[in-house]
Every structure is written in structure tokens, then in C-alpha cells.
Amino acid sequence: MNVGILSVQGDVAENVSAVRAAMSALGIKGTVSQVKTPDQISKLDGLIIPGGESTMIGQMSLVSGAIKTIKEKIQAGMPVFGICAGLILLSKNAKDRVVGKTGQPLLDLLDVRVERNSFGRQKDSFEADISAQPLGIAKTKGVFIRAPSIEDIGKGVEVVSKFNEKIVAVKQKNILATSFHPELTNDISLHKYFVGMIAKKKK
Amino acid sequence: MIPLSGNIDNAKGKIHHKVGNFQVSRGTSTLKRGFAHMLKNGVVMDVTTVEQAQIAEEAGAVSVMVLDKLPSDVRKAGGVARTASIRVIEEIMDAVTIPVMAKCRIGHVYEARVLEETNVDMIDESEVLTPADETHHIWKWDFTTPFVNGARSLAEALRRVEEGAAMIRTKGEPGTGNVAEAITHIKKVNDELRLIKSIYDSGDNQDLVRMAREFKVSYELVEQTAKLGRLPVVNFAAGGIATPADAAYLMSLGCDGIFVGSGIFKAEDAKERARAVVLATTFWEDADKVKEAQKMIDERQSMLGLDVKNLDLRMQERGSTA
Numbered sequence: 001m002n003v004g005i006l007s008v009q010g011d012v013a014e015n016v017s018a019v020r021a022a023m024s025a026l027g028i029k030g031t032v033s034q035v036k037t038p039d040q041i042s043k044l045d046g047l048i049i050p051g052g053e054s055t056m057i058g059q060m061s062l063v064s065g066a067i068k069t070i071k072e073k074i075q076a077g078m079p080v081f082g083i084c085a086g087l088i089l090l091s092k093n094a095k096d097r098v099v100g101k102t103g104q105p106l107l108d109l110l111d112v113r114v115e116r117n118s119f120g121r122q123k124d125s126f127e128a129d130i131s132a133q134p135l136g137i138a139k140t141k142g143v144f145i146r147a148p149s150i151e152d153i154g155k156g157v158e159v160v161s162k163f164n165e166k167i168v169a170v171k172q173k174n175i176l177a178t179s180f181h182p183e184l185t186n187d188i189s190l191h192k193y194f195v196g197m198i199a200k201k202k203k
Numbered sequence: 204m205i206p207l208s209g210n211i212d213n214a215k216g217k218i219h220h221k222v223g224n225f226q227v228s229r230g231t232s233t234l235k236r237g238f239a240h241m242l243k244n245g246v247v248m249d250v251t252t253v254e255q256a257q258i259a260e261e262a263g264a265v266s267v268m269v270l271d272k273l274p275s276d277v278r279k280a281g282g283v284a285r286t287a288s289i290r291v292i293e294e295i296m297d298a299v300t301i302p303v304m305a306k307c308r309i310g311h312v313y314e315a316r317v318l319e320e321t322n323v324d325m326i327d328e329s330e331v332l333t334p335a336d337e338t339h340h341i342w343k344w345d346f347t348t349p350f351v352n353g354a355r356s357l358a359e360a361l362r363r364v365e366e367g368a369a370m371i372r373t374k375g376e377p378g379t380g381n382v383a384e385a386i387t388h389i390k391k392v393n394d395e396l397r398l399i400k401s402i403y404d405s406g407d408n409q410d411l412v413r414m415a416r417e418f419k420v421s422y423e424l425v426e427q428t429a430k431l432g433r434l435p436v437v438n439f440a441a442g443g444i445a446t447p448a449d450a451a452y453l454m455s456l457g458c459d460g461i462f463v464g465s466g467i468f469k470a471e472d473a474k475e476r477a478r479a480v481v482l483a484t485t486f487w488e489d490a491d492k493v494k495e496a497q498k499m500i501d502e503r504q505s506m507l508g509l510d511v512k513n514l515d516l517r518m519q520e521r522g523s524t525a
Contacts, residue, residue, distance in 0.1 A: 164223035
């Protein structure tokens with residue numbers, strides 16, 4: 001299994017170690033690599049789009065041509081896990097809580113409307129124990145950093161986790177997305193679930 | 204996961220309360236350092252106006268740093284340099300979606316308090332402003348907002364981490380357009396990290412104790428850092444970066460990202476240069492892409508570089524003994 005972490009910008013290394021830990025916990029053999037170019041992305045069985053600045057990751061992926069390859073691969077069924085900025089990039093629709101609609105490039109695949117910086121600025125960033133019952137995860141630490149939330153979902157999108165009234169994790173076919181950062185904790189349950197998605201697809 | 208060496212569990216800046224059905228914690232080390240991790244491989248740009256902040260955002264900056272004057276203008280103006288106008292900071296926060304940082308003076312607890320109330324995303328306790336306290340830096344564990352601090356050596360970096368900094372930027376000489384000092388300091392930090400790691404690997408605890416005394420930080424922090432083989436927080440390069448190639452070179456020396464100050468908005472081709480520096484930082488491993496970035500700018504429009512040896516004011520030295 002060949003898993004890639006989009007390494008344009010953001011917390012790439014943390015996801016590399018989380019996927020490695022998840023693979024070894026599941027006894028799955030595979031490689032985890034940092035990917036940037038369309039060529040590297042075309043060889044993947046699964047991709048994580050990590051946290052970072054979604055505007056920057058989107059623009060630079062557009063410049064390198066990576067965005068087109070990512071889109072084609074996901075449409076062809078490759079499992080993808082979008083975290084925070086990754087959730088925003090995967091979405092069909094995103095607006096900022098303060099600034100409103102911006103011209104940032106989106107992959108336009110996940111049928112959700114995302115509100116960026118939904119919980120406020122960095123001082124309002126928070127940690128809380130949340131659950132992701134539909135994935136069989138009773139309790140996990142949610143690390144929300146200037147996090148987005150999902151305001152509205154389309155047909156075929158499953159709500160995976162909520163923080164009070166706000167949706168913070170969803171699944172739509174081969175797309176998994178969270179507004180919080182599992183890679184910043186010691187809990188690898190979400191990464192294990194994602195590696196499982198790739199394993200199932202490969203069978 | 205992120206290393207939390209030097210963490211203080213009962214820090215005052217941590218807040219615990221209930222939000223609806225959830226018990227929530229704010230201001231933890233995971234959140235503060237985690238925020239800095241989200242900036243990795245990115246460029247933070249100094250700005251003084253809303254227009255510059257928007258140019259920075261469009262160019263792909265991961266954050267902007269609001270100042271009253273760019274370092275090169277601080278140099279020219281002389282006098283006491285203080286934190287930027289709160290009104291300008293607020294205008295910029297309302298105009299861009301990327302995080303907004305602002306600088307306070309070294310040791311000036313109340314400038315920092317004001318910035319925290321303003322809701323900036325990160326506070327830079329910076330030697331670019333005139334230091335307010337000659338002997339102490341701010342005790343940053345009392346804040347919910349994360350801090351970034353400058354450092355010229357591992358000792359200085361670890362002292363700042365021990366005080367609660369969530370991010371380090373190795374100091375160059377700001378406002379000079381001369382990258383030499385930034386290179387010297389990142390190399391020094393790397394050398395010192397290698398040294399303490401080799402001492403740790405050799406199992407010579409007494410020598411690590413000696414290093415802790417020399418660094419003026421706790422043995423635990425030195426030991427944990429030595430074990431990690433890197434700083435427990437992210438480390439960006441800063442000071443004197445003026446071209447895409449400058450940025451790429453510093454990335455190749457192991458920096459997690461770049462701060463660019465006067466280098467962009469003191470150049471005549473600011474818009475193009477901002478994009479080019481971001482491009483070179485993202486694709487630093489690819490010399491051909493860095494060449495493309497370098498080609499986007501014109502050396503005849505670069506800011507005039509200053510030879511550090513002839514400067515009357517060396518900002519990098521401010522606060523470095525504390």
C-alpha cells in the first residue's frame with residue numbers, strides 16, 4: 001500500500017508518523033511518502049491532505065498541477081483523508097466566518113458547505129473529547145486549531161462527529177474529512193480507520 | 204504527534220470550561236505548538252497596511268506579521284519602536300483569512316496583554332522593537348495566545364521555550380537585506396543540537412548537566428531536546444531574507460519555514476517578489492523551480508543590502524543575554 005501526504009505546506013511529518021503507526025498497528029505493509037508533484041500523486045493508493053493554510057496549499061497545488069491529478073484520482077475512487085485545511089480543499093463550498101467568500105481554489109468533490117475559522121481565532125482554539133461513533137470510535141481527543149466546521153451537507157454525506165450543534169467530521173464514499181487534528185495526539189484511531197479504507201479498496 | 208518537552212501542566216494561560224455538552228481546554232501546549240506546526244513550510248510576511256496584508260495573502264503567505272514600521276524603516280527612524288497601532292491590526296484581521304501576528308517589545312507584559320485582548324493569533328516578542336526589559340523576557344505560560352521568539356543559539360532558543368514560546372525564529376539581522384547572519388545562526392543551532400544529541404547518545408549524563416548549566420536552562424529540557432535531536436518547537440528563519448534563493452537556502456539548512464520582513468515591501472517588485480519567495484520556499488528542493496522563482500524578480504529592484512559589520516544598531520543582540 002502506497003500512502004502519500006500532500007506536502008505543499010502544513011503539518012506533514014505528523015501525518016507521516018501517524019500513518020506509519022496505524023499501518024504497524026494493523027499489521028499492514030506499505031510505504032508512506034511526502035508527495036508534491038502530479039507524478040508522485042498518480043502512484044498513490046491513498047492520500048492525506050493535512051492541516052495548514054488552505055489558501056496557500058490550494059494555490060501552490062494549482063501552480064504545480066497537483067490539484068488536477070488529486071481530483072482525478074479521488075474521482076476514480078482513491079481514498080482521501082482531509083484534515084482541517086484538507087477538509088476545506090475537498091469541499092464544494094467554503095466561506096470565511098469574517099471575510100466571507102474568497103476566490104481560493106477548491107477540489108469541489110465533498111458535498112458540504114464549510115465555514116472557515118468557524119470557532120474564532122487562535123485564542124479560541126480548543127481541545128475536547130469527542131466521538132466518531134459511525135467509525136466505531138467511542139472517544140478521541142479533538143484538537144481544533146482555528147478550525148472550520150461544516151454548516152450544511154448534501155445527499156450521501158454521512159455525519160461522523162459533532163461538537164454541540166456543529167458538524168466536525170464527515171464521510172462521503174472514499175472521502176473522509178475532519179475539522180480537527182488527530183495527528184497532533186497519540187490516538188491513531190482515525191488514521192487506522194483511513195488505512196482500513198485503503199486496504200478495503202485494494203482488495 | 205508534537206513533542207511537548209518543557210511543557211508546564213498547570214500554566215496560567217490554560218483555560219478549562221464547559222461549552223454546551225463538552226469540557227473544553229484552551230491555551231494548552233498542544234494548541235499553541237500545534238498552531239505553529241500548521242505554518243510549517245510556509246512564509247510569514249511583515250506588513251504595515253491592509254493593502255500589503257492582502258498582497259501577502261494573495262501571494263500565498265501562511266500568516267502576516269503586523270508592524271508599525273518595517274525593520275529597515277525602524278533603522279532609519281531611530282527612537283523607540285513600539286507595538287503597531289491596534290486599529291491597523293484590527294483592520295488587517297478583518298481583511299484577511301490567514302492568521303495575523305503582531306510584535307510586542309521584549310519583556311513588555313502589557314503590550315503583550317493588549318495584543319492578546321486584540322485577539323491576534325500569535326505574539327512575537329521581538330528584538331526588532333526596542334526592548335522594554337533588559338533582563339527578563341515575558342513569562343509566556345501566563346498567556347492563552349502562543350508566542351514566537353527570536354534566538355541566535357540553542358541556549359537562547361531553549362531559554363525561550365522554557366518561558367513558554369511555542370515557536371522559535373532564528374535571528375538574522377533585520378532590515379538589512381543581508382542573509383548572512385540568519386545563515387550563521389541556523390547553522391549554530393544545528394551544530395549545538397548535534398553536539399547535545401551526541402552527548403546524549405554517549406550516555407554521559409554529567410556532560411549534559413554541564414550543557415544545561417552553560418545554556419542556563421533546566422537539565423530536563425536539555426535532556427529531552429537532546430533525545431529528540433531537534434528543538435521541541437518549530438524553528439523558522441528570519442532576518443535579512445530578500446530573494447527567493449535566500450529562502451530556499453535557509454529551508455535547505457533545516458528551517459521549518461521563513462519570515463520575510465523588509466525584503467518584500469522594500470523592494471520595487473513587491474507583488475512578484477512575494478509570490479516568488481513563497482514558490483521558492485514550497486519547492487526549495489527543486490533547484491529548477493527556485494530558478495523560476497528567482498527569475499520572477501529583478502535584482503535591480505531588490506532592496507539595498509547593508510553590510511552587517513558597519514551597522515550602528517545590531518537588533519539581533521537585543522535581549523540575547525537574558
